[in-house]
Amino acid sequence: KFHYNKVMVFVGIIIALGTGFVQYLRYKKSNSKKTLGRLVVPIIIALVIGLLIVFVGDMNYLEHGIGFLIALDLLVYTSVFAIVANIYYIFDTLKGKMKNAGASVAHFGFGLMLLGIVISTSKQTAISHDTLGLIGNDYFPQGSAEAKTPHENVYLPRNMQMDMGAFTVTYLGDSTAKNDPKTYYKVHYVEVNDNGDTVQTFRLYPDAFINPRGQQGLIANPDSKHYWNRDIFTYVTSVFDPSKMEDTAEYKSYEVQTGDTIFYSTGYMVLEDIVPKPSSPSYNPEPGDLAVGARLKVFNNEGMTFEAMPIYYLRDSSYQYSVADTVHNQELYIRFTQIFPEKDKIELQVKQSGVVNDYIVMKAYVFPLVNLLWLGTLIMIVGFIMSIRRAFKKLERKKVPIKKG
Numbered sequence: 220k221f222h223y224n225k226v227m228v229f230v231g232i233i234i235a236l237g238t239g240f241v242q243y244l245r246y247k248k249s250n251s252k253k254t255l256g257r258l259v260v261p262i263i264i265a266l267v268i269g270l271l272i273v274f275v276g277d278m279n280y281l282e283h284g285i286g287f288l289i290a291l292d293l294l295v296y297t298s299v300f301a302i303v304a305n306i307y308y309i310f311d312t313l314k315g316k317m318k319n320a321g322a323s324v325a326h327f328g329f330g331l332m333l334l335g336i337v338i339s340t341s342k343q344t345a346i347s348h349d350t351l352g353l354i355g356n357d358y359f360p361q362g363s364a365e366a367k368t369p370h371e372n373v374y375l376p377r378n379m380q381m382d383m384g385a386f387t388v389t390y391l392g393d394s395t396a397k398n399d400p401k402t403y404y405k406v407h408y409v410e411v412n413d414n415g416d417t418v419q420t421f422r423l424y425p426d427a428f429i430n431p432r433g434q435q436g437l438i439a440n441p442d443s444k445h446y447w448n449r450d451i452f453t454y455v456t457s458v459f460d461p462s463k464m465e466d467t468a469e470y471k472s473y474e475v476q477t478g479d480t481i482f483y484s485t486g487y488m489v490l491e492d493i494v495p496k497p498s499s500p501s502y503n504p505e506p507g508d509l510a511v512g513a514r515l516k517v518f519n520n521e522g523m524t525f526e527a528m529p530i531y532y533l534r535d536s537s538y539q540y541s542v543a544d545t546v547h548n549q550e551l552y553i554r555f556t557q558i559f560p561e562k563d564k565i566e567l568q569v570k571q572s573g574v575v576n577d578y579i580v581m582k583a584y585v586f587p588l589v590n591l592l593w594l595g596t597l598i599m600i601v602g603f604i605m606s607i608r609r610a611f612k613k614l615e616r617k618k619v620p621i622k623k624g
Contacts, residue, residue, distance in 0.1 A: 221287075228290045235297035235333055238326045239265075239304035243312075261307045265300035272299065276338070294337050301330025321609055325602025328595045335591030346384040346451070347373040347583040358457040358580055365456045365582070372456055375406070377577040378548040380521070386410050390579050391422075401426040401440070404455050404579055408444070425581070427455045450589045457580035470554065470568040483571050485549060486519035488527070493565070497530050502542045509533040513555045513565060517546050529555035529567070547577060 243257055273292050305327040309320045317324075345368075353374040359365040365372070373383050375390035391405040403426045410418040423442040441454035473481050481488050490513060497512025504510060510532030517525040530542040543554045550572040557566035 225287060225290070228287070228294055231294050231333055231337075232290070232297050235294065235301045235330060238301040238329055239297070242305060242308045242323055242326065257311070258304065260311075261300060261304040264307075265296060265303045268303065269296035269299045272334075272338070276342075291337055291341055295334065298330050298334040298337065302327055302334065305330065318605075318609065321602050321604075321606030323602070324605055325599050328597070328599030328602055330595070331598060332592050332595030335589060335593075335595055339586040339589040339592060342587045344585045344587075345371040345582065346386070346585055347371060347581060348383070349373060350382070354580060372580045372582050375579050375581055376548070383583065385412075388581075388583075390581075392577075400428045402428065402458075404458075404581075406453060406581065423451075423453045425454045427458065445590075447590060449585050449587045451583060451585055453581060453583045455579050456582050459578050468570050468572050470552070470570040472556070473567050473569065474559065474562070474564045475567060476562075476564045481567065481569060483549070483551060483569060485571070486517065488515045488517040488551075488553075488569075490514075490565075490567070491516055494528065497528060499528065499530055499542060499544070501544075502530050502532070504532075505534065507535070511555075511558070513553075513567060515544075515553065517549065517551065519549055523548070525549070527551075527553050529553045531555040531558065531565070 239261070240258055269292075272295055305323040309315065309317070309323050313319050313323070349370045349372055351374070354369045354372050356366045356369055358369065358372075373381060373388065375381055375388060377390050377392060380387050380389045387409045389407045389409075391407055393402050393404045395402050403424045406423045406425065407420070408423065409420050412418050421444055423444060425440065425442045427437040427439040429437065437455065437458065439454040439456065441452045443453065444451040475481060475490050477490055477492060479490050481490075492514045494512040494514050495510075497510055499512070502510070510530055512528045512530045515527045515529075517527055519525075525546045525548060527544040527546055529544040532540050532542075534540060541554045541556050543552055545552050552570045552572065554568040555565060556568050559565065
């Protein structure tokens, strides 16, 4: 994006300058000295305000060097000039007659829009950080912008709460729609204060789809949370690719009875009960089946609890089957494989996969004062409407009535 911005910043400067002084020109009637004299006051006011924004606002956007920073500063000055010059024109030249000020209002809105763009972009801050060191360059296409800043991403396994600055975020899953190539990812935000109390909760739904041109990487569309003074933009930068993962974990067998505990690497589970005639989406009972389920409560080290119920059944009086259950949040797979009536025990086989098979990598930015952009856009539209209305009124006045008879 820098290659785009380093050109467009100068385009923005030229347009902002033209937006500021073009109102002072008159077709075949402009006097350069007189025009310049009328612009002295707006130039001085704009220079003062621009200096305050740059220095008091601490716009130290040095990521691409001092030259690009100077260009951004010039864009701030010229944007402010476009705003001030058009306000000054309304009151100095038009004497406050708003019915004739459509063009000035539109130009004022455009200047405000440019100022919002440059301030918000130069002051943007990443709030997603890979504090655990889980994300490497291999998550992103080689040479991409994301591969250059992997530390500005957060790794989110499904249903696992992760800290992200003043927020905790949880990836809750994804969804798709028919004839829509995009996948929508549900991300739950919880904002907490210094005392750990919840301030607010909200959900964002960024979407992404595979690059249709056969290149690597995702094409991502952000979702945002709007505040009066900032926006939080969230977008997905990488997703799970099952073709690149290999699971080498193995099942371990445990003989347990009701009330016994089985420990695994990130928590433990308790066998609560043996359930006759169990039901499960993965089990389709047939007449004559003898089936029982092992009801388990699973606790992880973060205080979260889950339920699982693997099933063991006999079919045709001799064939033994096991229907495994999975705790996806823990990548935990549980099988009910044998019953030992003489011991009043059962055999459970447990595997915790080393592969997290559902996750996203996400980036989140805060854009301060981005509402200047939206406000400027709205004012510019109002100016267009005012100008169109005035033009129609001029046309109506020029109409010559047709004489009858």
